[in-house]
Amino acid sequence: MKRLLTVFIVLAALLVGAAFALLAWQRSVGDAAPASTTPVSLERGGYLAAIGNCAGCHTARGGSRLAGGRPIPTPFGTAFSTNLTSDATGLAGWNADDFWRAIHLGVSRDGRLLLPAHPITNTTRITREDADALHAWLQAQPAVAAPRRAHELRWPMNSALGAQVAVAAWRALHFRPGIYQPEPAQDAVWNRGAYLTQGLAHCSACHSGRNVLGGDDGPADFRGGLLAGLGWVAPSLYDPAEAGVQRWSDATLQRWLRDGHADGHTAQGPMAEVVLGSTAAMNDADLAAMSRYLRDLPQQSVARPEPARPDARRRERGAGLYREHCAACHGAQGEGRRDDSGALAYPALAGSRLVTQASAANLIRVIERGGFAPATPGHPRPYGMPPFAGLLDAEELAALTSYLRGAFGHAGGDVDAVEVLRLRAAAARR
Incomplete structure (x- = not known):
């Protein structure tokens, strides 16, 4: 009996040690990038915040803009977005390096790993120059006192340590930090579209095909799937019978992204929010780039579930x-x-x-x-x-x-x- 207890204690100690080692590794993993030497433009930062639809997730219904508190459904319960204003309950005291670590590595100023409800697999693609402009613009917004609302998550995410260990394990499986690297075989327009789609606009945050842990195949995964907790499906961008736009004209797609309506096609549900909060703000060059990239995605049909018996x-x-x-x-x-x-x-x-x-x-x-x-x-x-x-x-x-x-x-x-x-x-x- 004493030997069995000793074995149990040793195994428990090894598991705890492994958990802390995993946590420490994930808090330190990632490539560094020096602060941008380009002068920061608040106008550009505001444009990037619009493209990224920061307010879409970081504004609660009826709440102050960017003050957080919006519920974000996940496979493990409900997370609540954080305050992005310059208040002490938000980003007050955060410098450009702190913000870069959060947006690029998913590590908060206090060392916590951010929940992957924040689309870290996408925002890690953002350049340091864009991150610095976004940080400067957020710091210039009016401060709103809005303390962080506790997440409502299930085990093992419902305790501080359990959540951190679970996120560390999730990141080990699904997160690889790295700024977007242009495809040398493609031109600048295509690469700009890929950068926007995979990164700042985080299209795959909805249009990826997620596994039971909420993981996907990376920021260029557009297989589509059911949005947890919403009941909507983000249809596949590969399949022209779903949401693929390979057969659309450039003009139609650009109008649709800008206006939410073109040639009989209308954005509905969560996509209507995306158009209103993100793509409608894009300039013509970025609309053309995103259109070019999306229309160039490979075509692949999705599997159709067995329908109900005809009646x-x-x-x-x-x-x-x-x-x-x-x-x-x-x-x-x-x-x-x-x-x-x-x-x-x-x-x-x-x-x-x-x-x-x-x-x-x-x-x-x-x-x-x-x-x-x-x-x-x-x-x-x-x-x-x-x-x-x-x-x-x-x-x-x-x-x-x-x-x-x-x-x-x-x-x-x-x-x-x-x-x-x-x-x-x-x-x-x-």
Whole structure:
């Protein structure tokens, strides 16, 4: 018995020692970069903050801009964003080196490893020059007192030490620090687009294919997947049948990124937030660069899940619901409806990728929560669609969704009430 206890104590000591060694290694890993010698431009820093949509995550609903507190759903519970203003509860006292370590290495000023809810695999790609400009702009913003809100995470992330060890292990598996290195076979425009997409705009933070630990295949992973706690799917940027834009024209994609609306394509859900808070602020050169890079991504079809068993009665019910609630705006044949100027006011559902995507999640979210495109300077008064969550139950929503995915020449596959309830549950985990 005494020998067994001794073995247990030795093993526990080894595990604790290994955990602390892992933690120390992760706090020190990474390449250094000297402060930029280029004069810092606050205007440039503000532009970079807009592209990176810093306010999108670091502003709570109804809260002060950049003061943090917004809930960020993760596979391990809910994290809350931090205060980025110059207050003592935010970045007061942080110098450019402190900020660089946070944005490039994911290490806070006090030595803590930042939770990967911060898209560190993307922000590590940012150059020191851009990081210094971003830091200077944030320091120039009005100070707002907003103490950090405690995260609501599950074991082992619900204790300070457990969270740090778990993050250290996650980083060992999934994080490799490094500034974006231009591809020598590509020109400057393509490389600028890659830098923006993989780095500051952190597109793969949503559009990657994540494993059970929330890890991905790096900042150029655009396979798409379900967004934890939101119930939306970030569709694949590789597949033209999902969100791939390889077959779009440059002009269409640039307008869509800037306005959220182009040639019948409309940004919805989380992507509407991205357009409003990020890509709408891009200058023409950066829009052209991002368009060039995204249109050059390799084409690869995503796997389609097994649909629900076809049910003629379910689709017939869905057809009735469509005539009752949808046809007046979207047309009897899903052709959409134009306003007095001839512009497409209500989008066509016939041929819509939102309708026929491998997952019906986004279609269900739009029907339940409504469809709201971003109001941008180029499209200031978009038409909206009211939510139907309080009007349609799970069976009715499954019927309407199934009808849309099978009507107008579509072959999207049926959805049953069980799938509707599963997606609702995924949206409720926050």
